[in-house]
Amino acid sequence: MEKIRHQLFLPRPLSDRLEALAAKPGATKSAILVDALTAWLNRRGASELEDRFSIRLDRMTRSIGRVEADTHVMLETLALFIRFELAIQTPLAENDQAGRALGAKRFEAFVTQVGRHVASGRRTLGSEDGQ
Template identity: 85%
Template sequence: MEKVRHQLFLPRPLSDRLEALAARPGASKSAILVDAVTAWLNRRGASELEDRFAIRLDRLTQAISRVDRDAYVILETLALFIRFELAIQTPLAENDKAGRALGAKRFEAFVMQVGRQVSTGRRTLGADAGDGE
């Protein structure tokens, strides 16, 4: 491998430490500096790699946030539906047209309540079941 000569200026304390390391058997200033520069450049390369992936990770974080929001809306809808079904909705006779019309009104109220809950950020799960919402 071809080698290139470099002339470096080091502060005296750092130069003294390099001299002490190079004085050990099997060590040389060149080998120590090659190892040090290689390690520094590798860390720098890792930082650049991290910078490249940061944009992609930010996009993934945003996508996960959207999925979390969608799951929240679905869970809120289900929780409100169960509350309406168990606490408010009464069983209807099959030929009860007035009851069916009332059911349609209640369904509209249900959809509006889901919208209100989601828009305000309130959660039915974890809320006191007797709060009248």
């Protein structure tokens, strides 16, 4: 690997510390400076990546927050609707087989319709025709 010579001017305290590190066996000033400069540049590169992606990550965080809030509203709406339905619907008599059969048929139709909507990607809320 080709090496290029650089002339550096260091403050006295920093120069003294470099001399002390280079005095240890197997250490050279060049190797210490190469390691230090490499580490500094790597941190700088990581910072640039963070700066580059932080705006996008912030936007995604806000979007996830909105989805979470929307989901909470939908679940609360569903819970209140179920409570309302249970409060106004009279329970079927134990021997009302026709009513139970009709309820089971309506429930099966509901589950089938939900399955079709989910499979096709259609949405009831937010669609123009409500279907």
